[in-house]
Amino acid sequence: MPRAQLNSRVVQAVADEAARRRRVTATRTLAERPEPGTVDAGRAFVEAAADFMQRYESVFAEEFGTERVAR
Template sequence: MAKTQLNVRVDEDTARAARERALASGMSVNRYIEELVRRDLGELGQTFVDAAADFMKQYETVFAQEFGADREGRRRPVE
């Protein structure tokens, strides 16, 4: 995968913490930041999926009544 340079300004305490955490994890600061972002994306993505599933579960009957679909999403005949 091609790499893109990203310049970020942080305060000295944050920079020091990033260096220390990266060293303790046995990786470069660059790799450490990449892992943080990837982990964050994964968690946010899963949070979205969980919230969407919860929403659909809560409003399943409302959608079925409004749109006439059974649990498998097939259209029911209009009564």
Template sequence: MPKTQLNVRVDEATARAARERALARGMSVNRYIEELVRQDAGEAGRTFVDSAADFMKQYEAVFAEEFGPEAPERTRP
């Protein structure tokens, strides 16, 4: 996949931490930042799916009553 250059400005402490953490993981700072962004993007998606699953579990009986096979027929306006 082609790469796009992205320039960001951070304070020296943040830059130092990024370099140290990348070095500790045996990767470049660029790769380290890429991984962080991918993880963050994935977390948001997982959080949404988990929340939706919890919601459906919590209201499963309500949905079954309203939309299940035993639900009364509804006429649309």
């Protein structure tokens, strides 16, 4: 079996399983999956935000206090 065909079947099997768990169609699951690279971009954004918060933690604490509010 050619590699591309095998990869296609694996992707379809994963989509079918995800669709079953979400109770939607496999077509919808595949259509909603993130574009390649967006996961990495999202991860980089979250890491940069966490770094920013760490660097400016004392400034935020001074401005807003140290009490945290759960939402």
